[in-house]
Amino acid sequence: MEFERFLPDEQATVRLGEDLALTLRKGDVLALHGDLGAGKTTLARSLIRALAGDAELEVPSPTFTLVQSYDTRVPIHHFDLYRLSSADELDELGFEDALEQGAALVEWPEKAGDRLPPAAARIELVEQGEGRLVRISASGPLGERIGRSFATREFLRAAGWGEAHRSHFVGDASARSYEIVALGDEPPRVLMNSPRLVLGPPVRDGKPYAVIAHTAQSVSAFVAIDRALRDGDVTVPNIHAQDLEAGFLLIEHLGAEGFLEAGKPVAGRYAAAAELLAMMHGKSWPDHIDVEPGVVHTVPPFDRDAMMIEVELLLDWYFAAVAGRQPDDALRAGFRQVWNDLFGRIDKAEKTLMLRDFHSPNIIWRGDRTGHDRLGIIDFQDALIGPAAYDVASLAMDARVTVPVDIEASTLEAYIAARSKAGGFDADAFTEAYAIMAAQRNSKILGIFVRLDRRDGKPDYLKHLPRIRDYLRRALAHPALAELRDFYHRHGLTEDASI
Known part of the structure; x- marks a missing residue:
């Protein structure tokens, strides 16, 4: 999968870091390509801060230490391979152990030779006018998650919240996930990411488990029950924006307690x-x-x-x-x-x-x-x-x-x-x-x-x-x-x- 986005300013780079941070799982690798001054460090810093949930977190460049590790929601290991003389030195840096524990962000990945996993996402930053152009090539589950995260940003843009800051809120036992989105002085809202349910194989009478158990298959069910409960004097979230086909809702944040x-x-x-x-x-x-x-x-x-x-x-x-x-x-x-x-x-x-x-x-x-x-x-x-x-x-x-x-x-x-x-x-x-x-x-x-x-x-x-x-x-x-x-x-x- 190929993605391209223009970054007109530093805030756009910060938003890209947030979008990518929300996709990461243990074992993922993001390989950052670009010349000196292309914005790799800015992107890395914003991604790490997003994972940490701390916009002021000190994120030093690992140019001399070669690797900096952060105990974030998904542990992230920031590698700078510029000073590597051989790809074999990755073993001394504990690269494979890092992927067993969390995800890796790699600057100057060409120094790794063929040691990066095939599923690593390639992220290239190049100057374009007053801003930067980012090209992303990713495959497999990581590519799908990046595509979903970018679709989330487009949904927010259509709802007038395209410049909102996104942060992980909570996940559950299903494929649904939730984010807190914040924009200026507006009260924060909740982004519900609920792709259409993938039905499993037939288990009885030719029907999948979810069909027999009557599990909701799309966000239409949430919208409907929300409306019924509200009409019945039950406090439920207001729905500010919805995309039933894509499975996105922007809803009221009822409170943090x-x-x-x-x-x-x-x-x-x-x-x-x-x-x-x-x-x-x-x-x-x-x-x-x-x-x-x-x-x-x-x-x-x-x-x-x-x-x-x-x-x-x-x-x-x-x-x-x-x-x-x-x-x-x-x-x-x-x-x-x-x-x-x-x-x-x-x-x-x-x-x-x-x-x-x-x-x-x-x-x-x-x-x-x-x-x-x-x-x-x-x-x-x-x-x-x-x-x-x-x-x-x-x-x-x-x-x-x-x-x-x-x-x-x-x-x-x-x-x-x-x-x-x-x-x-x-x-x-x-x-x-x-x-x-x-x-x-x-x-x-x-x-x-x-x-x-x-x-x-x-x-x-x-x-x-x-x-x-x-x-x-x-x-x-x-x-x-x-x-x-x-x-x-x-x-x-x-x-x-x-x-």
């Missing part, structure tokens, strides 16, 4: 979130929502097929990792039978708009506001029409932080009290549905977190497994789940295990 306090759950905040859910569950929600002229989003149902394929992740990934073997046909048949019985019970449960991941990473606490406006809700594109109890279980058994039993109980009490006050609420039926949905969700999450490690190379998720097992045991304590509890116990699915 997380839902947790010093990384710990706060009972009052969880109760407030439960009361927000109670308000939402007292409303009727549309299942067909206009997105833009000619585009309508249909909110899928959380049907039995979706529930089953999710919960079977426990067998496919978690059981396989713990037992060291794949589940046999008898185990799988017994598993499906006991879950089908429970899904039959949940068929009778109250249904509503189900946000699916209603937990601390997706809730912004706005302590200066009042009422439900204290809670800003994000990341709801996978919403379905399903059991009201599901989101309560997602909140009270928060997958990303350990919720003590007493806070779980007070969260449930707050929800039940709010629903009961509104009238027409069956607390016993809800409590049973809560236990079933909590068991379904936590079974699924055990499988997902192992899959993220084994398939996607994200081992950090394994640290959450003890918490999820504990949540699962809590859910299985309900009398309605006695058969499932016995089945899980017989097959070691709730025992502590190392993976």
Whole structure:
């Protein structure tokens, strides 16, 4: 892939550094070509500062040290090979070790001979009039990421934010990523980068997993659910600009204060979130929502097929990792039978708009506001029409932080009290549905977190497994789940295990 951009001034070079910094992963190499004074050092400095999130970071030239390393979001190693007398000296500089730890930025790469990896991106800077022309040649995943980052900049330009500063915000377990973009005195905004979902191979009845589980395939779902929630008096981000086809949204930044306090759950905040859910569950929600002229989003149902394929992740990934073997046909048949019985019970449960991941990473606490406006809700594109109890279980058994039993109980009490006050609420039926949905969700999450490690190379998720097992045991304590509890116990699915 070939890219070309004119840099009229130093600020344009800084923006290019930000654009490139957002593409880097461990093992990537950017080879900087250009004459003395072409702007290589300026570009390198802006890229390193962008990775560090520090516009004032001291970035000395490595002309004499030959390499400078920075412990940034992606560790970056800045090489200047001008004084190398032989490409073999790269070994003394620890070049290969540097690529195992992070990414490399290489000035005077011609001194490396053929030692740079084939996937290294070539970046050439040449003078052109009062500015610089940059030509970039890149292939493979790095080239694709550079192309995506440049497309992001073009989206911002079309939205009137082309000169905004971009910085990494957060990523998640999906292909989505988020940035903070800042422009002058304007309040910062969030850039949502969500390319169309790539459907995997068929796994059942000729359908990919994402189709059966009703995973959102484009940003149209986010736009639709955002509109419905806003109309329903839920605080969600304003959408300032959108490109549905490309998968870009420029949205309001609801605030920087997380839902947790010093990384710990706060009972009052969880109760407030439960009361927000109670308000939402007292409303009727549309299942067909206009997105833009000619585009309508249909909110899928959380049907039995979706529930089953999710919960079977426990067998496919978690059981396989713990037992060291794949589940046999008898185990799988017994598993499906006991879950089908429970899904039959949940068929009778109250249904509503189900946000699916209603937990601390997706809730912004706005302590200066009042009422439900204290809670800003994000990341709801996978919403379905399903059991009201599901989101309560997602909140009270928060997958990303350990919720003590007493806070779980007070969260449930707050929800039940709010629903009961509104009238027409069956607390016993809800409590049973809560236990079933909590068991379904936590079974699924055990499988997902192992899959993220084994398939996607994200081992950090394994640290959450003890918490999820504990949540699962809590859910299985309900009398309605006695058969499932016995089945899980017989097959070691709730025992502590190392993976």
